Amino acid sequence: MEARTVDLTVTSVRKQDITLIARHGIEDISAPSGVLAAKPQSGTATCDLHLPGGRPVEIHLKLGRHKPLDWVARVTPS
Amino acid sequence: MRRRDFLRKGTVAAAGIAGSPKLLPPLTASESGPQKPFQISSQILGQTGVAREDNRSIDYLRRAQGDEFLPKLPVLAESYRPVDVQVSPMPLAERIKRNIVPRRGLCSIAPGKSIRESLLTGNGTMFVELMGDPYSEQVLFHHESLLVPWKRPFEAPKVAAILPQLRQMLLDGKYREGVDFAFRAMQDAGMPLNLFSHPTIPAFTMHLEFPKTAWLKDYLRTVDFESGEVKVVWNDEHGDWLRQTLASRPDDVVVQLLTAPRGQPVNARISLQNPSMMRMGDTAPISFEQDCSERMLIFACRFDPAVDNSGYAGVTRVIRMGGSARNEEGTLVIENASSVMLLTRIEWFADYSQDKVESLRLAVEHLNPDYDAMLERHRQGQAPVFNRVSVDFGGGSQHGMASEELLTDQRTRPDYSPALLEKMFEMGRYWFILSSGKYPPMVAEVNANINLQISGGPMGGLREGMESYFDWMESILPDCRNNAKNIFGARGAVFPILPDKGIGVSFHYASQVDGGIWPHPYWISAGGWCYRPFWDHYLVTGDLEFLRNRVVPGLKELALFYEDFLKLTDKDGNYVFVPSYSPENWPDNAEPLPLPRWPEPRFSFAEAHTVPPTPLVINATMDISVCREVLTHLIQASEILGTDADSVPKWRAMLEKMPPYLLDKDGTLKEWAWPTFEERLDHRHVSHLYGAWPGDEIDPDRTPQLAKAALLADRKRAPETLAAHGLCHRALVGARLKDYYLVDYELRQLFEQGYVGPTLTGTWKLGPWT
Numbered sequence A: 001m002e003a004r005t006v007d008l009t010v011t012s013v014r015k016q017d018i019t020l021i022a023r024h025g026i027e028d029i030s031a032p033s034g035v036l037a038a039k040p041q042s043g044t045a046t047c048d049l050h051l052p053g054g055r056p057v058e059i060h061l062k063l064g065r066h067k068p069l070d071w072v073a074r075v076t077p078s
Numbered sequence B: 001m002r003r004r005d006f007l008r009k010g011t012v013a014a015a016g017i018a019g020s021p022k023l024l025p026p027l028t029a030s031e032s033g034p035q036k037p038f039q040i041s042s043q044i045l046g047q048t049g050v051a052r053e054d055n056r057s058i059d060y061l062r063r064a065q066g067d068e069f070l071p072k073l074p075v076l077a078e079s080y081r082p083v084d085v086q087v088s089p090m091p092l093a094e095r096i097k098r099n100i101v102p103r104r105g106l107c108s109i110a111p112g113k114s115i116r117e118s119l120l121t122g123n124g125t126m127f128v129e130l131m132g133d134p135y136s137e138q139v140l141f142h143h144e145s146l147l148v149p150w151k152r153p154f155e156a157p158k159v160a161a162i163l164p165q166l167r168q169m170l171l172d173g174k175y176r177e178g179v180d181f182a183f184r185a186m187q188d189a190g191m192p193l194n195l196f197s198h199p200t201i202p203a204f205t206m207h208l209e210f211p212k213t214a215w216l217k218d219y220l221r222t223v224d225f226e227s228g229e230v231k232v233v234w235n236d237e238h239g240d241w242l243r244q245t246l247a248s249r250p251d252d253v254v255v256q257l258l259t260a261p262r263g264q265p266v267n268a269r270i271s272l273q274n275p276s277m278m279r280m281g282d283t284a285p286i287s288f289e290q291d292c293s294e295r296m297l298i299f300a301c302r303f304d305p306a307v308d309n310s311g312y313a314g315v316t317r318v319i320r321m322g323g324s325a326r327n328e329e330g331t332l333v334i335e336n337a338s339s340v341m342l343l344t345r346i347e348w349f350a351d352y353s354q355d356k357v358e359s360l361r362l363a364v365e366h367l368n369p370d371y372d373a374m375l376e377r378h379r380q381g382q383a384p385v386f387n388r389v390s391v392d393f394g395g396g397s398q399h400g401m402a403s404e405e406l407l408t409d410q411r412t413r414p415d416y417s418p419a420l421l422e423k424m425f426e427m428g429r430y431w432f433i434l435s436s437g438k439y440p441p442m443v444a445e446v447n448a449n450i451n452l453q454i455s456g457g458p459m460g461g462l463r464e465g466m467e468s469y470f471d472w473m474e475s476i477l478p479d480c481r482n483n484a485k486n487i488f489g490a491r492g493a494v495f496p497i498l499p500d501k502g503i504g505v506s507f508h509y510a511s512q513v514d515g516g517i518w519p520h521p522y523w524i525s526a527g528g529w530c531y532r533p534f535w536d537h538y539l540v541t542g543d544l545e546f547l548r549n550r551v552v553p554g555l556k557e558l559a560l561f562y563e564d565f566l567k568l569t570d571k572d573g574n575y576v577f578v579p580s581y582s583p584e585n586w587p588d589n590a591e592p593l594p595l596p597r598w599p600e601p602r603f604s605f606a607e608a609h610t611v612p613p614t615p616l617v618i619n620a621t622m623d624i625s626v627c628r629e630v631l632t633h634l635i636q637a638s639e640i641l642g643t644d645a646d647s648v649p650k651w652r653a654m655l656e657k658m659p660p661y662l663l664d665k666d667g668t669l670k671e672w673a674w675p676t677f678e679e680r681l682d683h684r685h686v687s688h689l690y691g692a693w694p695g696d697e698i699d700p701d702r703t704p705q706l707a708k709a710a711l712l713a714d715r716k717r718a719p720e721t722l723a724a725h726g727l728c729h730r731a732l733v734g735a736r737l738k739d740y741y742l743v744d745y746e747l748r749q750l751f752e753q754g755y756v757g758p759t760l761t762g763t764w765k766l767g768p769w770t
Helices: A070-074 B003-019 B025-031 B058-065 B092-098 B160-171 B175-188 B278-283 B354-365 B371-386 B403-411 B418-434 B450-454 B463-475 B477-488 B526-541 B544-565 B621-641 B648-656 B704-716 B724-736 B740-752
Strands: A005-010 A016-021 A026-030 A046-051 A057-063 B086-089 B105-108 B119-122 B126-130 B136-143 B204-209 B215-224 B230-236 B239-248 B253-259 B266-273 B287-292 B296-302 B311-321 B324-328 B331-337 B339-349
Touching (some): A026 A046, A046 A057, B105 B403, B119 B239, B119 B418, B136 B311, B136 B339, B239 B371, B253 B266, B266 B296, B266 B339, B296 B354, B311 B331, B311 B354, B331 B339, B339 B354, B371 B418, B403 B418, B450 B463, B450 B724, B463 B477, B526 B544, B526 B621, B544 B621, B724 B740
Parallel strands (some): B086 B215
Antiparallel strands (some): A026 A057, B105 B215, B119 B126, B230 B239, B239 B253, B266 B331, B296 B311, B311 B339
């Protein structure tokens, strides 16, 4: 994890659009042509992907340094 | 220094801890003079990514360690222990040199001392546990169907008539009276208090005795997760010994191969012994028969003929290369063989007969005893399933380290041992595969907690084992319909707390001195929890036929029950779940004035609970969550499939009437959505967090307020017992809520405080019941 890189292979049983969430933040992401809906802004936690059906997709992530629990601080006090 | 580099060096050092009779490397280093100080992980020093060396100077260490009043160097206590055979483990360097540790597997450097430290292999139908003792081996054989039989017909107590009165009692705050009233009705209906589930029993124990030598060295036992092969190796004055065990799925046989050093004989005494009776006592008469010849050992068992005609038999065929064999009062004595192979198959018979035992014997007789061929056939089936999902935390640099060494490594470092994490992940998959046959993985008492054991199945790509689970759940539906009818007067299905092999009857309610009062027949959420993996399977596979034919019919049974059960509403028009039970916990103030002794003396003193909890109350959060989930999934499935359009408005209307979850003053999610109940936090379960795990209605993105409330509830829990499933459950909830602190806290307890043994199997609980 110190290198903060993740190599991910995803095979979707059907063609679908998904949201990849990395709460540490996504500093950089690369994937085969047509998979990334749009290059996310560095540091954001989410990235929309177009997954083909039945075909492995290799995704390379460089994670950021956000704390996954940061969302708690932003919850409106109840 | 890069972390991987550290690990590589640390591996060799740490492996020496248990691989040879020396002390912890850091201790040795610091006490044996001014050597180069031991290096520590970058994790200790922050996130700089660069590990610094020990900052104590050589001069300082020389001064500190030169103190004339320091104690002598400690020595291993083991050297004082009287043992008849001194066992020295195979050093790490030798393991690496021989390439003896499976890439996907584990190794251990000492024989098991108890069954908890045994090695496992299995083919779904049968599995064995073996200690790996070179000279006095015990192998416990199991068959998945060996359950002390229930006498049928057998169904849930017919107590539906009391439901209106019971509800009124609970709504009036007479919780203890309500439980007492319900328990008496169940007894009157013929269902005894404290009736326990029937135990699963082992088939038999195989004892193998060999001539001992005074010492042995280079001991190692290994498990290959891809093939299921267990090996035990050692060296003594005769040379290198090898013992292999395999449970083949294609050949349906357990194979043991005993190989002597070149030019040396195998001399062995082999016997089969009765399994432990444990809880069965007088209630389950079982008769055993044995037969022993120089070519065959047969073990046959009849269960109580007053219950049914079931039984089982195990046949062990002996294939000896050279030497001689004789029967010595039921013990097979083998002398001067060059190798011995044992082929064992166990079968369970619903209708036992000698003819069936004979057929089994003939089938084993016809097996082709080619060990390598059987191993390869099994590997070809198991390896692809095992390898469908893998993780890589960088543990490759620790390859060769034994489980004992990895556990010590974990306990002496501030971060996580990457190889240990990988091995634990792999061991979970291996265990799931080896114990998935007709039934999903289950041993001994089966509890709805099996959901914890199989929850990773859909995402882990373990579809064969999950298919067993789905079949099993569907097979008990007729009993579950009777549960709904007999206990609640309702249509649909209610699943029991203790589903069993072929049994879905809700029978268990208990009042025990050391336990509590458990009104399990009124726990209505088991069904939704049991059907959650069905939904997960659909989500993972997108299999619309599975959704149509297997998910929706089950969910409809559950929804039908809710339709009949939810008849009361509060002043706001929301449903009132009554009776309602949050498993094994109770509101702190549900019964402010406990009776001196309860239940009333109608029950024996041993069954009385002097300060009884009153868990049968109103609006358990779990009941609401599970009902919401069942209805939500049904509506979603109907929309996906384009079916049941006429029922969707009804299910939507029911969802509208679900009571809201309640928060405590500090924002914690309450375990009961009933305003007068106070939380009881010292409990191992977190049933009210079902919506975070295994459910998914609570998450930080869609429901941030609820997610924060669930996170607070998870962190505030102070378990009253050291149950491993409680740690796992809270960690899983923490993971869903991205609470890395709690995940870390629970995982460390699991790995570092004795829950995990040297063969990476776990115990359900620490303490006197372990």
